[in-house]
Amino acid sequence: MEPLVLDSKTRLLVLTGAGVSAESGVPTFRGMNGLWENHPVEAVASPQGFEANPGLVWRFYSQRRAGAADVKPNPGHDALVRWEEHLGDRFLLATQNVDGLHTKAGSRRVVDMHGNLFRTKCADCQRAPFADTSVHPSGTVPKCDSCGGRLRPDIVWFGEMLDPNDLARIGEFISRKDGTRLVFLAAGTSGAVWPAAGIVDEVRSVRGDTWLVNYESAANTERFHHFVQGMSGQVLPTLAKLV
Ligand SMILES: [Zn+2]
Structure with missing residues (x-):
């Protein structure tokens, strides 16, 4: 399998969805059948x-x-912490999960797109x-x-807007012009639904590289340059080559 190369010329935007939390045993709305x-x-x-x-x-x-x-972070969460330690400010993690597991694992540059269970x-x-x-x-x-x-x-509940400041932070990371190449990786989420579907198009429009790591393929899997089918806790720990 081709590695995800994370070198000094790379900046990486990661989006995590419910699948990453589900692997730690967090119940999801989908798993609850609504x-x-x-x-x-x-x-x-x-x-x-x-x-x-x-x-x-x-x-x-x-x-x-x-x-x-x-619940505890799983090896997928831990891999993202190592990537961030390697990349520093060239790393941003946007998550749709509200359970705070990324922060618990040690991630620092986190955008809680859907809010945080431990905030009121x-x-x-x-x-x-x-x-x-x-x-x-x-x-x-x-x-x-x-x-x-x-x-x-x-x-952020059904029918509510995402925080414009969060979207701006992601947008600025995508459009940053510092000579690095942009890579976007979506994990544990269908690539076909918003926001993953929107971000992949935005990243492609600035000639970024795109990865999808998910248990299931999606209707728009071909929009991603790379698709790795599997659990994020199994795929992420060995996916990246840190150079
Ligand atoms: Zn009040």
Whole structure:
């Protein structure tokens, strides 16, 4: 297999999706068949669901916080840490996962595109999101110290926009002109859905190299220059040649 060469002339953008977390045992919406305790996932992961029943939403996220405390990064997460140590500022990791496993593994240059399970913000005022590992008793909704309103998980829910600052950080990395060649690698996500599908086209438009590492092939697999079929925890540790 052709190696992913990471040398001093390379900058690497990685996008990780649910597959990378699933390999650590994190439950995914897809694995749950769209249901949590017989509630459609939209009931616990959308602004409408929060308005209708914030206590249910907090029960769901409290359960996920408690569960995530026990899961560990896998060899795929660890490989990305080594790549970042090698590349420094020529590395950026965008993740769709909210479980914080990349940070737990030791990754530093992380864009949490879909938010972070261990951050909380206020639904009713503009205070900055803050780190929070609290698990709340069933049916309770934590209150904001600043305004007395309802706190909510700092997660990008169905129907919500991604943070423009996060998208700008990824866009700047793609368009950076420092003489390095751009490589994009998507892992544990279908290459055919947004944002992977959009990023691969954007990277190709600046003549970047593109890789997809996923258990399944996708409708647009041919849009990637390289496709490695397999689990990221098995593929990533031996994929790169650090020079
Ligand atoms: Zn508030």
